[in-house]
Amino acid sequence: MKKCFQLATLLRGTPAEYSKRIYVSGTIHPYVRVPMREVALASSKAGCGKAEPRAHVRIYDTTGPWGDPEFEGTISEGLPPFRLEWIRMRGDVEEVRVRRCSLDGEGTGLDNLLFGGRPVLRAKPGRKITQRAYARAGIITPEMEFVAIRENMRVADTRRVPDGATRVSDVPRTPSSITGRDSDSVPLVLRRFPQRIPAEITPEFVRQEVAAGRAIIPANINHPECEPMIIGRNFLVKINANIGSSALASGPEAEVEKMLWAIGWGADTVMDLSTGRDLYLTREWILRNSPVPIGTVPIYEAVEKVGGKPEELTWDVFRETLIEHAEQGVDYVTIHAALLLRFIPLAVNRVAGIVSRGGSIIAKWCLAHNQENFLYTHWDEICEILAAYDVAVSIGDGLRPGSIADANDEAQFAELQVQGELTRRAWEHDVQVMNEGPGHVPLHLIEENMIRQLEWCAEAPFYTLGPLVTDVAAGHDHLASAIGAAMIGWYGAAMLCYVTPKEHLGLPTKEDVKAGVIAYKIAAHAADLAKGHPAARHRDNALSMARAEFQWEDQFNLCLDPVTARAYHDQTLPEDSAKLAHFCSMCGPQFCAMRITEQVRKLLAG
């Protein structure tokens, strides 16, 4: 099991191959070094034959040290815990014990520990150590500065931007010329809950948003390998990739590979939803090698501990599991605490019933005992645990609609209101909070989800699964859900949980993970463009300019998926010379509109 993957292997065939790794340093905290991908561009002809240098394009990079060609680590060593110093510097944590799990699962003695030397940290009694607590105390942490730099990838384009490019404003634009009334065609949700994205994201802005609860930085003090990132609707829309074995397929090694593959394609966080055997071990492999926040659903493991029988769950088993996840370094946990006993009858007679695994477990427990959800009744204790490690909570939506017919129904919204109540209570413990959302929702009912969540949950970040906009697309649900995801991202969802083509049908493979991540990168980026995030449109413009100028290499390298773009082009025109050609096989040389436009431009100029 002690395989040593090399960087080249791990990220081979991902966009990292088509860009350069650079770092940008902090100013408040000079030791902060934020990695980015930089795509070098050919000289521009600027449409008039005169070559001008063009600025390189910087792209948000989720690959961590694995994307740095100078990094020589291996999976069995894990990533360097660079954030450990930042955490210790604050002087508010203590060591609980050393890590107990060996990487290869054999033995537990220290002699056999691969990651064993590292301590497990916890807040000193009485100390508030969450990013929310620091933010509210007016402290700009290195994590906050890291995040602020990361959100500002754009560099000024040294090339004159053509007039056309200035006509799309960077904020949701109102076609006032049509209506005579400015606000009419801006969606209601954006009128009621405006997005306020500054031209430059500053560390102070990050602090304010975290303090207000509108954004979170999931960063468990026991996951010091993690590069900070922020989830909030005034920042870039983020995407999550689910991985995880089930009892029927896959194993720890395959899951680590999937995690690396997912971040190679741009996943901002990864959830380990493993069920079955070796859960602790799989998670340890993933955490020690992940530069992105890791989320889990602890109840899955708790149920395994009681023989797979939901009705035998107890608070003690759940509590112990939650603490293990927190000590291991899980950055956020889904907890289905808002599903109350009285909501269950509302859900079982739906077309699709309860489709959340966690939701169905809780429902069964509640009915078997005829008692209120123990996660709800122990909410304050849960929050105390989470606060001690700065684990963020993602309040689950156990009654999310699993079919178009069930969207926006009473069961769903009853739970959402309780999600709001629990959000406020978690904030009192300075726990960072987001709320999970659907699911399956037809296009015309998506906005209502966002409005209610922002209103009832006091603008805490919304983290949705799609939503899928139809039920009939099995085999293509990454696409059916990317439609809903793009829309709700524009409306204000802060993070979009991907759906793969295997949804409803089976456990995703590596190829499915890629398809899901790409679909969601498209959805998130489309939302960022519509939200007017200053870092978003620069890349589209650079790509379109490259396209108009037949700079094929630049065009490929700027894509979300340079590999596929290149391969598709080369299917019909594989020769190197075709990369300089002013056409492709779609229209051929004679009928290329872009080529004729070049001639038209010369006619006009001459």
Place this chain on the structure above:
Amino acid sequence: MKKCFQLATLLRGTPAEYSKRIYVSGTIHPYVRVPMREVALASSKAGCGKAEPRAHVRIYDTTGPWGDPEFEGTISEGLPPFRLEWIRMRGDVEEVRVRRCSLDGEGTGLDNLLFGGRPVLRAKPGRKITQRAYARAGIITPEMEFVAIRENMRVADTRRVPDGATRVSDVPRTPSSITGRDSDSVPLVLRRFPQRIPAEITPEFVRQEVAAGRAIIPANINHPECEPMIIGRNFLVKINANIGSSALASGPEAEVEKMLWAIGWGADTVMDLSTGRDLYLTREWILRNSPVPIGTVPIYEAVEKVGGKPEELTWDVFRETLIEHAEQGVDYVTIHAALLLRFIPLAVNRVAGIVSRGGSIIAKWCLAHNQENFLYTHWDEICEILAAYDVAVSIGDGLRPGSIADANDEAQFAELQVQGELTRRAWEHDVQVMNEGPGHVPLHLIEENMIRQLEWCAEAPFYTLGPLVTDVAAGHDHLASAIGAAMIGWYGAAMLCYVTPKEHLGLPTKEDVKAGVIAYKIAAHAADLAKGHPAARHRDNALSMARAEFQWEDQFNLCLDPVTARAYHDQTLPEDSAKLAHFCSMCGPQFCAMRITEQVRKLLAG
């Protein structure tokens, strides 16, 4: 070249294999027989263990006779011209001459004609023979009744619909409980231009919509093989698939195969965008075998005739080409008549310039001659030709934005206003009209396109290409554009022109055609759900009920892509017994929420 494909080969691997062909007859015109696919469902357990019969689900079928297992025709014979009798019965057309082209391209003598025996028809002098003319005269044609039956696929579900299913209304719903004001969260475009979709689509409703210009039935009298369909925003959203060779790749045979493949997956119309050699011949193959309307862009062939030099185009060459297309049976033609000389300077300095092939040809011609677009100056003559054969016109958007930066700019909207002017003038000739739209548009600017088109073009149907919501998704542009397509379909676009994964990169293969069609079937269906089309949601409900009840076969067969859904499921659980299992490999038996929900339901009931 005289291959004889058999039905089984042509549609193998398409959804037709997973349903039964049925026909529904007309009442006004009893000889009207509308084909549909019927998916047989297993008996329902209705969530409580009691088996009840469930109605089969009817699905709109675009495969024509090819989808009927009893049809024994071959491609070299062409489809039966069943509509010829309907046309002749009206007594308002005359024979111009017999068809001049042989199928195999060799010789032109009658002795060698494969399709040669059929006459070419044209309106008798002074007679109005378009569906618009009939509609305005109060006549319900067989074409209109065909269309009305076709739009009403839904059969009543004999199973009691669970309460949950009634909560989503069939019209754009207002979350009035949130706002207290009913109209606020309905998009502006739907408030200004409401969609009025009746619970049952009647022939009279079809007539009214066609008469009002809000819908068209593209049905050239020389394409009697074509099964009527309707394009309008108060009907199901339609999708078009582009096929066509370029000088660099493909040929007539491959294009016919692609056409059949496209309709096998559900394309409602097909555009033949071939350039290069054998254009007439390719088109003849396609038309004689197509049960769906065929669209073309005649200017491509006109340019070929003048040696590929746009500046050498003349009105006479274009006119001759247009008449050939009309005589051959092309059902709608794209004509870039709204791109005026004075708009060209607005477009050339955009980020992406002019990206429409037709637009760039016209721009070059205008500048080379410093004259107004000859298609604009000859508009009335064009309309006279179109009216004589009932060819619908799709007024092109030669200046559509080809990048996010160019969306909704002056050039684009200047042309759209002229599209409106030409729409009204074409209506005076009783020509059926739709308008083409973009292109590349960020999410927040899509609605403006729909509002302006409806306003300026007097609610003529809008036919958009996507739009793509970002430029950075090359290799996945079917997905990036399906996002925009779903949204604009909801807003009111009547037909969505597909984009394949090869867009911007090369000529699509058969696999790309499938990917494009599926993406657009998803987008169109999502829009139909949001629009509240009565035929749309039934299928989603049936599929979700099948899913909740682990009726795997029903679930596959109801999908837009039964082939992929089944294959994905079988990747991990190939055994026949797994089709009866109450779980899949995604979560495994223990963690299946739907399985646990079944248990919860029993707990509640017991």
